[in-house]
Amino acid sequence: MKIRRITEVEAEFFLKNYYQDRGMLKWQGFFLSDHTEALKKAANQQAPSYLPKQNQETIADLLKFSWLSKRKILVQLDQYQTKGKGIIEYIGLVKGYNENSIILDTGDLQVSFDLEDIRGCKTI
Structure with a gap:
């Protein structure tokens, strides 16, 4: 069986009358x-380990x-973020601390929290 070649006129007629371009639909799956x-x-990159x-x-010593x-020190609190991003953690310099609380300078802000709220920490 031999397939005949389609002429320009036939192709143009088909495209004008029958062909429906899906437009952006064909790209939406890709995007x-x-x-x-x-x-x-x-x-995966944002979720802290x-x-x-x-x-x-141990926390006091660190x-x-x-x-x-x-x-710099990484401090993880025993509290979780509300939007499901995991545990709350801060990275910064210790500006001061006493028996009960700590002040940490993250560069953007200074945060203060109780030592009891700390889950763990490590120096960076």
Whole structure:
């Protein structure tokens, strides 16, 4: 069976009268899959890994070391964010602390919280 070649006139007639271009519909699937993939990638990058629960003595020692050596410290609180992004954590310099609370300078803001609320910390 031999297939005959379509002429320009026939092609133009078909395109004008029968062909329905799907327009943006054909691209939406492509954009949606790329967008979903980008969101998953961003969520994985934003989700902090949980530090092991530390006792108060270890936390106090790490905070003191960070304060004396002026090194940054990562502090994870025993509280969770409301939008499902995981545990609350701060990275910054210890500006001061006492038996019950700590002041941490993150560069953007200074936060203060009770030592009891700290899940764990590590120097960076």
